[in-house]
Amino acid sequence: MLARGGSATDAAIAVMLALTVVEPQSSGIGGGGFMVRGMPDGTVATFDGRETAPAGATPEWFLDDNGEVPPRSESVRSGLSVGVPGNIALAAKAHAAHGKLAWADLFEPAIRLARSGFEINPRLNGMLESARDRSAHSAAARSLYFDDQGNPRPVGTLVVNEPLAQTLEMIAGGGREAFYSGELAERIAETVSADTPRTGAMTYADITGYEAKTRDAVCAPYRAYRVCTMGPPTSGGVAVLQMLGQLERFPIGEMGVRNPLTWHLFVESQRLAYADRELYLADSDYVPVPVAGLVDRDYLASRSGLIAPDRRLTEVTAGTPPGADTALADGDEPEEHGTSHFAVVDADQIMISYTSTIEGAFGSGLMTGGFFLNNELTDFSRSPTVDGQPVANRVEAGKRPRSSMAPTVVYDPEGKPFLAVGAAGGSTIPVQTARSIIGAIDFGLSAEEILALPFVMAFGDRLLLERGTWLEEQADAFRSLGHEQVLVREAPVKGGAVLRTAAGWESARDPRLEGQIEIP
Helix, strand or coil, rough: CCCCCCCCCCCCCHHHHHHHCHHHHHCCCCCCEEEEEECCCEEEEEEEEECCCCCCCCCCCCCCCCCCCCHHHHCCCCCHHECCCCCHHHHHHHHHHHHCCCHHHHHHHHHHHHHHECCCHHHHHHHHHCCCHHHHHCCCHHHHHECCCCCCCCCCCCCHHHHHHHHHHHHHCCCHHHHHHHHHHHCCCCCHHHHHCCCCCHHHHHHHCCCCCECEEEEEEEEEEEECCCCEEECCHHHHHHHHHHHHHHHHHCCCCCCCHHHHHHHHHHHHHHHHHHHHHCCCCCCCHHHHHHCCCCHHHHHHHHCCCCCCCCCCCCCCCCCCCCCCCCCCCCCCCCCCCEECCCCCCEEEEEEECCCCCCCCCCCCCCCCCCCCHHHHHHCEECCCECCCCEECCCCCCCCCCCCCEEEEECCCCCEEEECCCHHHHHHCCCCCHHHCCCCCHHEEEHHHHHHEEEEEEEEEECCCCHHHHHHHHHCCCCCCCCEEEEEEEEEEEEEECCEEEEEEEECCCCCCCCCC
């Protein structure tokens, strides 16, 4: 797209569409996303294509007949979990404002991939098996991705998705309205309603009424740099800024990238940021979210003061930032897993950071028109209250569930575009994104190197260190700092970045992933 004279926005939309074909487990037009667009002059715009709950949804949406929260798998694998998709509306709004190529041109690569086919790679093959309860839930999906014996098609199998090619052609020719009205919208509503075990299921009116939104970017300084990201309804951007702000008083660049104390400080900052995230972050159209207070420098300095360089904090609770509503309860942590992230910089030095998702692997498992529908509503807290107090991220009609996505752009000390970055991987996204920014700013690493940094993250009382990295070798050092429950595991991470160096812009994908797909 860039070679054809397209803008960074054009290219990012084309990537989202192509990933609908080749990463059906992670993202696509059946889901939603967030886009951050950074101009060379420092102007930053953000686009919110997060899915919405249907008009019939209530805070008790996920409770069973006894008022209890059922196993999560029951909530995911049904129409209850599906929000009105937002990616096409986001793409249309962004393209109308910043596109250069014709709308239909953006669909050409994805249509060719769907019609000519792509080969199943090891990652998709493994996900088809491990998430079989969703990947094989729909007869349409079984015919595409499974053989006659019910086994996932093997690595190297060419998958031709003609229904998706036809869907994409319909949207390419008819624009946004081809998705949000008419035959396709009716099919989406029917598919979701037929699999929703209660009243209030998604309707055609829910789909026709969907709107993507433009929102103010959330920006904060880190060292001499300016970091700009997405605000609510995602929590990821605020969490990134909080982690960085809490770390600013520590000279981690001097401490060194392989010093376990560096990553101990990072982990403690994570814990503080995620405590605030759980209590305060939700859809700001429904809940008063103290965004300015959460990234206030004095507030972050006070939170940073809780971090001890030589020991783990025994207990971490949310703080009280300026403007906070203290009547909210701490909700349950949704189990997020999927998502795709990509970054683009064009010849005009415009940065795009776009994160797209259907939430879990293969979303709800429901398929129509050759694409999977999301399970984004399980990103809400399924328990609407705790001890009688409302949870900020409870389900409400028309509300957008909280997200962890954190598409981010960074400007250097001179105000020039420096980095477009983000990640996929559910609740790990803010940690991955902050880690990459630290790698670029504090350690001066390349785009490939920041994404290759070992992963470390606190999950409750447990600390995950990435297997096969130098962090694994430092497990005892973390235990000596009070991180008693150290787990060594494969890292559930998938980042992407474009970074400006003295030689120009360089792009990188996460080294843990497969290579690129060639478009015929």
